[in-house]
Amino acid sequence: MSGSLIIAGLGPGNPAMVTPEVTLALSxxxxxxxxxxxxARITPRPGLTLHPSDNRVELNRALHALQMAQSGQRVVVVSSGDPGVFAMASAVFEAVEAHPQFATLDIRVLPGITAMLAAAAALGAPLGHDFCAINLSDNLKPWALIERRLRLAAQADFAMAFYNPRSASRPDTFTQVLHTLRQDCEPTRLISFARAVSTPDQHLLTVTLEQAQPEMADMRTVVIVGNSATRRIGPHVYTPRSAG
Amino acid sequence: MSGSLIIAGLGPGNPAMVTPEVTLALSxxxxxxxxxxxxARITPRPGLTLHPSDNRVELNRALHALQMAQSGQRVVVVSSGDPGVFAMASAVFEAVEAHPQFATLDIRVLPGITAMLAAAAALGAPLGHDFCAINLSDNLKPWALIERRLRLAAQADFAMAFYNPRSASRPDTFTQVLHTLRQDCEPTRLISFARAVSTPDQHLLTVTLEQAQPEMADMRTVVIVGNSATRRIGPHVYTPRSAG
Known part of the structure; x- marks a missing residue:
């Protein structure tokens, strides 16, 4: 019997943002x-076994999924947002690399609406010009590299989207991020805090870099920093298509 | 009568990647x-008027949409991919800024699966670590700024996604892009050409930067350049979550 492994993106939370191909794979x-x-977002049904696991065990979770697929099951690894953006897809491929017996498995990735693009849509169009996406967690990379990327992104005048800006285990690093941004960006630069986007808890806040406070971000927040041309128009924030 | 304007993302081409909220808005x-x-991707029905327009008339198109919404229509502006990524959302807000009489209109953006994330999923997970997205068209920005962003992105060791890498009116600029990348990235750096992703014409090609040829890209191609750690595992290309 031939099993399969699909890594699927559930989008940011709103069920109306789950693509039909992901819904089919889940069914x-x-x-x-x-x-x-x-x-917990998956509706239980006969014939379906749910395997929830804790955070920070991505490689174990990936290995478990690969083992079940190898034994003939149709396994779906679910990620919030898009599985290829700071989520489970890379973890699965890391596990395959460490365990070559899984290299011949049928593995597919199904994209989803990633948090920064749902946040951008809710705000207007702050990522409408060249931009970058940076994971601010230093679990898997040195803090100096994060600082370096922030500086170079500011010099490139990229708009920036930050994932994992702040967590209980890192309450202070986002303070440092704001400090670094203030060295390279003007005080009036717009910065948006989009919390729990697309869910009933959604909260959007846009301030200037000068006004930004670390407490405006938490682990459910995506932060979007505009480029030097990003502006407000009515209730929206947008970055024009032209520059220079 | 109160009209509305929705800017909706149709995804990269596969109807199974259109979100239910976009399908509802279209209906x-x-x-x-x-x-x-x-x-042309929208199915005609009684009561629905289709207004197709040519390329490079984004501001006129936006203005037309705003005028119809102002007069009470329920207007949907459709974009391929995600409307907030090098697509129509910014053009609509530019038009609102230029014509303040539209500032009180009900305007919403509905996200979609953008081409780079569909391409990344089809390839594996090449954008699984920090990355940037750059529009290589110089219609709306000076070429020097594109060059500068490429250099800084390479120095930051971002993976990179390029939209509009090459067109009939710019057959040679992508040659210059490859030249610039070769100055800052090693010859074995992986570069993927994802054409017509998610459609029956989908074609994926991954080569080293040394092997890359300008002709591998056309106007239907998204190009993804890995970071220094991006690697192949079986048929897939992925970027590990850790760095440094």
Whole structure:
């Protein structure tokens, strides 16, 4: 029996943002693997086994999913947002690289609406020109590299989207991020805090860099920093298509 | 009578990647506005007027959509991919800024699966770490700024996604892009050419920067350049979550 592994993006939270191909994959799965709150979004049904797991065990979770697929199951690993953006897709491929017996498995990635693009849409169009996406967690990279990327992104005048800006284990690093941005960006630069985008808890806040406070971000927030031309128009924030 | 304007993302081409909220908005629209090939993806029905327009008339198209919404119509402006990524959302807000009489209109943006994330999913997970997105068209920005962003992005060791890498009117600029990348990236750096992603014409090609040829890209191609750690595993290309 030939199993399969699909890594699927559930989008930012609103069920109306889940693509039909992801819904179909979920309906055909025998096993769903993922972080507890994401697996909680799947409706149970006969023939489907849910395997929720805790945060920070991505490689174990990936290995478990690969083993079940190898044994013939139709496994779907679920991620919030898009699985290829700071989520489970890379973790699965890391596990395959470490365990070559899985290299011949049928593995597919199904994209989803990633948090920064849902946040950008809710705000207007702040990522309408060249931009970058940076994960501000230093779990898997040195802090100096994050600082370096922030400086170079500011010099390039990229708009920037930040994932994982702040967490209980890193309450102070976002203070440092704001400090670094203030060295290279003007005080009136717009910065938006988009919390729990597309869910009933959605909260949007746009301020100037000068006004920004670390407490405006938490682990459910995506932060979007405009480029030097980003502006407000009515209730919206947008970055024009032209520059220079 | 109160009209509305929705700017909706149709995704990269596969109907199974259109989100339910976009499908609902299309079903409730009285008027659909957009570039000819995108409007061609909408099924005609009684009560719906299609307004296809040519490329490079984004501001006129936006103005037309705003005028119809102002007069009470339920207008949907369609974009390929995500409307907030090098697409119609910024053009609509530019038009609102230039014509303040539209500032009180009900305007919403509905995200879609943008080409780079569909391409990344089809390839594996090449954007699984920090990355940037750059529009290589110099219609709306000076070429020197594109060059500068490429250099800084390479120095930051971002993975990079390029939109509009090459067109009939700019057959040679992508040659210059490859030349610039070769100055800052090693010859074995992976570069992927993803053409017509998610459609029956989909074609994926991954080579080293040394092997890359300008002709590998055309106007339907998204190009993804890995970071220094991006690698192949079986048929897939992925960027590990850790760095440094």
């Amino acid at each position: 055909e799965a025998t096993d769903i693997v993922g972080y507890i709150p994401y697996v | 409730e629209a009285t008027d659909i506005v957009g570039y000819i090939p995108y409007v």
